[in-house]
Amino acid sequence: MERAGTTLLRFALAAALLAGLVIYFGLAASGVAEWQVALRWYFQHQWSQNPLFLPSAALAGVATLAWLVLAVGGLLSHQRRLASGSVPARRVEVISDEELRCHVQAQLDPELRKTQPRIERVVDVLLGLPVDIGASEVILVPGAQNIELSLRLGxxxxxxxxxxxxxxxxxxxxxxxxxxxxxxxGHGVIELRAGVSVEMLEVHISRGEGGREVSLLLTRRAGYSRTLAELGLPNKVTQRLDEALSTGRGLVVVAGEAAQGLCTTLYAMAHHLHQSQQGSCDIAGVEPHVRLELPFMVQMEVGAARPEAILEGLLQEDHKAIVVRRVEDAATAKLIVQAAKERLMIVSLEAAGPVDAVARLARWVSAQELRSVTHFVLGQRLLPHLCSCREEVGIAQEEQRDLEQFASLGAATYYAPAGCARCQGKGYVEQQRALFWAFDFRGGLGDALDGEVSEAALQRAARRHRLGPIGPALELARSGEVALVDVVRLLDGRW
Ligand SMILES: [Zn+2]
Structure with missing residues (x-):
């Protein structure tokens, strides 16, 4: 917003200068009579002597006009997109992962190559990365020999x-x-000031699974979420979400494993809700920690505690929708299902996928209650993204038979990873492709919730109704984004 503000200020200054000149020349014409004579002589002389004068003057005029139109148009469209929240506050146009690496190394390497690197300089660079590049997180995780530095972008x-x-x-x-x-x-907050803008960076220092390695996470607190379309959510699912939003009550669950982008999807759903209700929807969120401060949502942080207590308080208030990130206990689940009878609840659950998530939820609350409030459960997983060096591949008969239980294969082309200089022989680029699939209790699937609810029964019902990740994954495979072998791998996994 500040950058747009500065641009506006510049326009205002330029306009004031122009107005001043007009007034000066208008009111004090007599004082500049000599100038006028000189200018008139110059133009008449050029006009008669220089055949290129008229075309070049006309060209300059047109170019100035075009520049003005583009500048004002660009500013207005940037303002509009900022207001709708579809652009991060700042973003360096980074095109490929390789360029991103070069950008970071150009800042870090001069210091790291010294025999005695200045730590304060390295810290400055690390703290500056989210702001410079528009990354939401800087992640440092100890590896076998060195500490790996990575950035999260979306x-x-x-x-x-x-x-x-x-x-x-x-x-x-x-x-x-x-x-x-x-x-x-532990964790704390750093305030970074650059000019007039202030950025809040959260510092999390925590131990890994083994208990000995310490990882560092720098999270940017101010920013804008991605839109559902940018995440690649299929239209069908977005439509289903819109139907759920229009009812104003019920439960939407996003299920997937940790570090598979669940938080990004929840934020994007909240953003979609905010936009589709023209900002009139009062949204509250309960989160382990706030990953991104969102201007359209009241965000409550629970840390390592259970969200139950905060959620109970929130339910006394009049929020139309509540987002709960990471539900992991029965008490919270009960509260959520109860609350979903009167308002919209959008929650995430770390699970192998919708089948696993529903089986777990059904242990915490009654399956009948769950069925009556749930709109749909969205499964989400990140798949490796094929590099453009991919090559065509045939389907083995056995794979074909297994895949066709979920979707018809048709006469499409499928691909396998190859390897080139761009992907360093891996066949995949580093940016992953999100796979989404909806698990909907409308239609026959709800029957799986009658009687004893088990993962196996749900899995069978999903197969019977051709639901699950295979169909949508095959679509991604047909578009050449995902390798056939990675789709086949989903057949054996839990989801
Ligand atoms: Zn390649």
């Missing part, structure tokens, strides 16, 4: 560099000092 996580353990230790110590974390792990 759903994609791109590895951009490495730090040595010594430098990493220095970075951690300095950040702990800045934020005031006294324990080896």
């Amino acid at each position: 759903m994609n996580r791109v590895v951009v560099g490495k730090l040595s353990p010594e430098v990493y230790r220095g970075v951690l110590e300095r950040l702990q000092l800045i934020v005031g974390i006294e324990e080896p792990t």
Whole structure:
């Protein structure tokens, strides 16, 4: 917003200058009589002597006019997109992962190559990355020898560099000092000021599974979410979501494994709700920690605690929709299903997929209740994205038979990964493709919730109704974005 504000200010200054000149020449014409004579002589002389004068003057006039039109048009459209929330506040136009890596290395390497790197300089670069590039997170995770540095842009996580353990230790110590974390792990907020704008960066220092490695997460708190279309949500699912939103009550569940972009989808759904109700919808959110501060939502942070207590408080208030990220206990699930009778609840659940999620929810609340409030459960998973060097591949008979239980294959072309210089021989690019599939209780599938609800029974019902990730994944495979082998792999997995 500030950048657009500055541009407006510049336009205002230019307009004021122009107005001043007009007034000066208009009111004080007598004072500039000599100038007028000189100018008139110059134009008449050029006119008669120089055959190129008229065309070049006309060209300059047209170019100035075109520039003005483009500048004003660009500014207006940028304002509109900012207001609708479909652009991050800032973004460097980074085209490929390789360019992103070069951009980061150009800033880090001069310091890291020194025998005694200045830690404060490395920290400055790391803190600047979200703002410079528009990344929502900077992630540092210890690997076998070095510490891997990656950035999250939307759903994609791109590895951009490495730090040595010594430098990493220095970075951690300095950040702990800045934020005031006294324990080896913890979290805090850094305020970054660049000119008039202020960015809030969250610093999370936490231990990994093994308990010994310490990872560092820098999360940007201000920004705009992606839209559903940008995430690649199929139209059918968006329509179903719109139907759910128009009822103003009920439950929408997003289910998938950790680090598969569930949060991005929830934020995009909340954003869609905000837009489709012309901003009149009062939305509240309960989250483990706020990944992105959203201007259209009241966001409550619960940390490691259960969301139950905060949710209970929120239900006393008059929010039309409530987003709950990461439901993992029976008490919270019960509250959510109860609340979904009067308002819209959009929640995420870490699970292998919708089947796993529904089986788990049905253990916490009664299957009948769940069936009566749930609009649909959205499955989500990130698949490797094929590089353009892909090659055509045939389908084995056995695979064909298995796949056709879910969708007809038709006479389409499918692909396998190959390898080229761009993908460093891997056959895949680093940015992944999100796969979405809806699990809808309308139609016959609801019967699977009668009687004993088990994962196996739900899986059988899904197969019978040709639901699941295979159909949508085959569509991605036909468009050449996803390899056939990665679709076949889904057959054996839990979802
Ligand atoms: Zn390639």
